[in-house]
Amino acid sequence: MEQIEAAPSAVPVVRHLDFTVNYNANVNGVGSIILPEHSQLESKFRASSQLDKLHARVRSPSPLPLGVETQFPPPKSPTSVTPRLAHPVKPKPALRSLMNKESPKSRERCNIEQKDGTPKKQKQCNCTKSKCLKLYCECFTSGSYCDGCNCTGCHNIIEHEEERKVVIDTILERNRNAFRPKIANNPHGATDGGVGHNKGCNCKKSGCLKRYCECFQANILCSDKCKCVDCKNFEGSEERKALCHEHPAISMTYIRQAANAVIEKAIGNTGNKSRNQQLYSGVTSNGQSTNRFPRQQEICRTSDAAYSPLSVNLSEPTTASPLRPSKSSYRSSLAGILQLQHVELFCSQLVKDSAEVAKTLSEINETDVNWAKRLVVSSHEDFKDDQNGRPLSPGTLALMCDERDTTFMTADNSSKVTELNTGTPIKSTPTHGLNQLEVEQETLVLTRLRNFLNGLVTHGRI
DNA sequence: GAGTTTGAAACT
DNA sequence: CAGTTTCAAACTC
Numbered sequence: 001m002e003q004i005e006a007a008p009s010a011v012p013v014v015r016h017l018d019f020t021v022n023y024n025a026n027v028n029g030v031g032s033i034i035l036p037e038h039s040q041l042e043s044k045f046r047a048s049s050q051l052d053k054l055h056a057r058v059r060s061p062s063p064l065p066l067g068v069e070t071q072f073p074p075p076k077s078p079t080s081v082t083p084r085l086a087h088p089v090k091p092k093p094a095l096r097s098l099m100n101k102e103s104p105k106s107r108e109r110c111n112i113e114q115k116d117g118t119p120k121k122q123k124q125c126n127c128t129k130s131k132c133l134k135l136y137c138e139c140f141t142s143g144s145y146c147d148g149c150n151c152t153g154c155h156n157i158i159e160h161e162e163e164r165k166v167v168i169d170t171i172l173e174r175n176r177n178a179f180r181p182k183i184a185n186n187p188h189g190a191t192d193g194g195v196g197h198n199k200g201c202n203c204k205k206s207g208c209l210k211r212y213c214e215c216f217q218a219n220i221l222c223s224d225k226c227k228c229v230d231c232k233n234f235e236g237s238e239e240r241k242a243l244c245h246e247h248p249a250i251s252m253t254y255i256r257q258a259a260n261a262v263i264e265k266a267i268g269n270t271g272n273k274s275r276n277q278q279l280y281s282g283v284t285s286n287g288q289s290t291n292r293f294p295r296q297q298e299i300c301r302t303s304d305a306a307y308s309p310l311s312v313n314l315s316e317p318t319t320a321s322p323l324r325p326s327k328s329s330y331r332s333s334l335a336g337i338l339q340l341q342h343v344e345l346f347c348s349q350l351v352k353d354s355a356e357v358a359k360t361l362s363e364i365n366e367t368d369v370n371w372a373k374r375l376v377v378s379s380h381e382d383f384k385d386d387q388n389g390r391p392l393s394p395g396t397l398a399l400m401c402d403e404r405d406t407t408f409m410t411a412d413n414s415s416k417v418t419e420l421n422t423g424t425p426i427k428s429t430p431t432h433g434l435n436q437l438e439v440e441q442e443t444l445v446l447t448r449l450r451n452f453l454n455g456l457v458t459h460g461r462i
Numbered sequence: 463g464a465g466t467t468t469g470a471a472a473c474t
Numbered sequence: 475c476a477g478t479t480t481c482a483a484a485c486t487c
Contacts, residue, residue, distance in 0.1 A: 129481065135471055136481050174472095203469065211484055212468045 124149040132156035133167045135178060143179055200226030208233035209243060349448065 125146060127137045132146050132154040139146045139156055146156045155163055171178045200223055206212045208222050208231045215222045215233055222233045232239040 125482080127482065130471095134481080136483090138483085178471095201469080206468065206484095210468080212470095214470080217484095 125151050127151040127154070129153075133160075133164060135171065141179065200224075201228050202226070203228040203231070205229075207231065207239060209239055 123138055123142075125132060125137050125139045126149070128151065130136045132140050132149070132151050133156055135141050137146075137151070137156060139149060139151075144156075145158060146154045168179075201208060201213050201215045203213045203226075206216075208216050208226070208228050211217045213222075213228070213233065215226060215228075221235060222228055222231050231237075234240070
C-alpha cells in the first residue's frame, strides 16, 4: 500500500484501512474482491453484496485525510472489544515455562484463536508505571485498549480517551511510524526508517537468540538493518542451527520465509527490491552474514488474521515451542482479500479461455483442453492440505506449481517482470516442444494470469 | 513468586 | 547523535 505523507497532526486519531474486516470468505463462498479488467470475474463478484460494501467503504468519505491510515491502528475493535473501565484484580500469570516449553505467558501474549479461527483474546500487558500510554505498553503500541490486562493505573481505556489521543498525537509527531507493527507487514519494503524491524534490533548480550531480541521473537533473521552485537541469528550460525535442531519450528520459519519470498515475487511485488535482492544473497552492511534467506515478516498475529489464501502457513510440527508463537504465519499484504473462490473462478476462466482458443484455431486438441483442465483439477487438489484437509493457499499453490512445472518459470524472470509491468501480451516461445495451439493457449493463460495478478496488486495497493 | 537480565523507549 | 534512565518483558532461581 502506498504510503502517503503524514497528515497534519491536528487529526487526532487515524485508522487503518482495514481490508480484512468484511472481506473474509462468507458462508456462501462468495468473495469480495475487485478485479480490474476482468469483467466476467468481476461481474460474478458483483453478485455479492460484500463487493458493494467494499465499494461503499472505499468511496465513503473518511474523516481522515487519505494516506494516514497506517499511522495509528485503531483500538482493536472498540465496538466489539469492550474497553476495560476498571482494573479487575487478576491473579498473577502462571510461572513462565522454560525455554523448551511454550509458556502460558507466551500463549497469552499471542492472540489466541478459537477453534473457528476467530479472535478470542488480545494480549495482556502488565504495565505499572507507564499508564499504558507509552510504547512500552504492548496494548497501546498495538492500538488496543487495555482489556483484562494486569496493568495498574491504566489510562489506555476509553475513559481516558482524550488523554490517550493527546499522547498518541505527541508520539506520532515524534515518529509517524511509531504505531506500525514492529514486524511490519509491509510488502513494499521497510525503507522509511520506521520502528521495529524497519530499523532492526539492537541486541548486545542475547546473541539475538532469545526473545529479548525482536527479530528472534518474530522468527526472522537479523538483517543489515540491525545493529546487534555478536549476532547469532543469521543463516549459518552454529548456535542458531543448534536451536533449529532443538526446535524444528525455527527451520520451518525459514522455509516459510523462502516460500513467501517466492510468492511475493510471483505476484510482481516490485516495490521491494531490497528484499528480493536479499533473496539471492548479499553481504550485509555490518558483515553479519551472507546468503541469508530473504527478510520476511513472521508475526504472531493470528487473531486478526483470518485464514487467507495468501498466507503461507506450512504444516508445522505439533510440538509447542516458545520459539515460534502458537501459530505463526506470514500475512501477505493481500491477506483477507483474495479468497479461495476467487482462485476457483480464475481457474474456471482459464479453462474456458483455453477451450475458446482451441475452437478458434479449429484444432481442438483434447490434450490441450485436458491440460487446462488439469490445471483446475490440480488446483483443487492442491487446495487440500494433506495433513488436515484444510485448503492450501494460492500462494502455496503457486509455490508448488513453481516447483512442479519449472517449464513455466525457466525463462528469464526479469523479462517477464517487465512484461507484467508494461501490460504487453506475454509472448510464449515454443521452446518446450509445444504446438501452435498450445502456444496460443499458454499465451492466453499467462496473459490472464498476469492481468489477474496485476488486479490483485492494484487492489492491494489501494 | 521474587529477583535479575535484557533491550526498546524515553529522556537529557 | 550519543549517553543515560525508565520501563516492561523475558528469563532465572
